[in-house]
Amino acid sequence: MTPRDASESPNGSPDNRWSDLGRPPLSTMALRRGLIREGGLWRRVDVVQRTGSTNTDLVARAAREDLAEGTVLVAEEQTAARGRLDRQWSAPPRSGLFFSVLLRPAEVPVRRWGWLPLLTGVAVATGLSRVAGVDTALKWPNDLLVTVGDEERKAGGILAERAGDDGIVVGVGVNVSLRAEELPVPRAGSLALAGAVNTDRDPLLRGVLRSLEDWYGRWREAGGDPSVSGLQETYAAGSATLGRMVRAELPGDRSLVGEAVAVDGDGRLVLATGAGVQEPVGAGDIVHLRPA
Structure with a gap:
């Protein structure tokens, strides 16, 4: 499926992006103004209304084009999103954060690239804590957990894929406003169900990407060393898996x-x-x- 820019859906169509006023569309221009800056990591931000998988699209684009590091692809809806082991999942349009980023950590030995999904988990958890006021725990290697009532539930996941010899695409999916009746499985969760103080996806996405830029910069400056960058200690502190x-x-x-x-x-x-x-x-x- 060819991705379509989020601004292309006509009013009155089944794809009308204003069909659920509780889930307003993202603004490509606002995200670009808030994220792209001189000397920063993020170079290009695109928002599409619907696609199969942002990871699949970005890996394919990186193979066809000379894409710069820091390219971000965001979807309002994914119809064939993939997790680890090719597990598929879906969510209603505009109910979550669904995005992928292209990174080219040339200064970091490839043997340390395995830390990128864990680094992304730390960055997402940090960003969501600041903007949504929700504590997100990390289940090794790639799940984001929230507490709903007294129950631990999965609210998101991370998938990293190689893009050529020098690139890696990291995809993130987070359930933001998913309601109880919309949950794909009983043990799924969302930021809203976990009591988030903010479910506006624009500041949430900006907060997560700024946090990712910060952590990626620290890790890259340390040559990918998880100890020197503080990543290993921070990941352990936020882990829901260690000690169990x-x-x-x-x-x-x-x-x-x-x-x-x-x-x-x-x-x-x-x-x-x-x-x-x-x-x-x-x-x-x-x-x-x-x-x-």
Whole structure:
């Protein structure tokens, strides 16, 4: 599906972007004025009304064009959004933040690029805390959790994909104004359901992207070192996974149960198993186990 600029939908059509006054459209020009500045990271911001996946589109554009680092693609609606392991999810138009960014961390060794999804999680959590007044916890490796009532629920996720030899596209999806009756699964959540003081997507998106610019700059200046940049310590402080018993569902239909005790220098989750062995997990699904 070819993305369409958010300003192209005619009044009165089923795609009318003013159809839900509680979910106003984003303004491309306002976002550009608020984010693009001389010497800053963000160079180009585009908003489309609907597309399959901002990550898919941005990776494809990076292959066709000489896109600058700091290109941002935002969608009002995604019809084929993907999470890890190609899981698909969808949300009503204008109910969340759905965007991808192109980064080219030339100064950072590729072996440290695995920290970018974790860095993005820290940046998103920081930005949402400042603007929405909602505490967002991080479930390793890429989930954003909020508390609804006394229940921990997933409100967003992060997906990173390579874009050529020197680029990486990081996509973010966050449920903002999703109502209880709109939840795709009972354990999903949104900022609104978590009691956000602000669900206006314009300042939320600007706050998240400014936070991402800040954290990415620190990490890049430190050569990707998660300790020197402060990223490793900050991630651990905001982690919902560390200190818990978890089950890691690994490639090859294997699983490992243990206590999550650390995130190591390569961004891997370290589990202390019942056999007294500490094992790093670099890929796989993590299930938080409730106490018996």
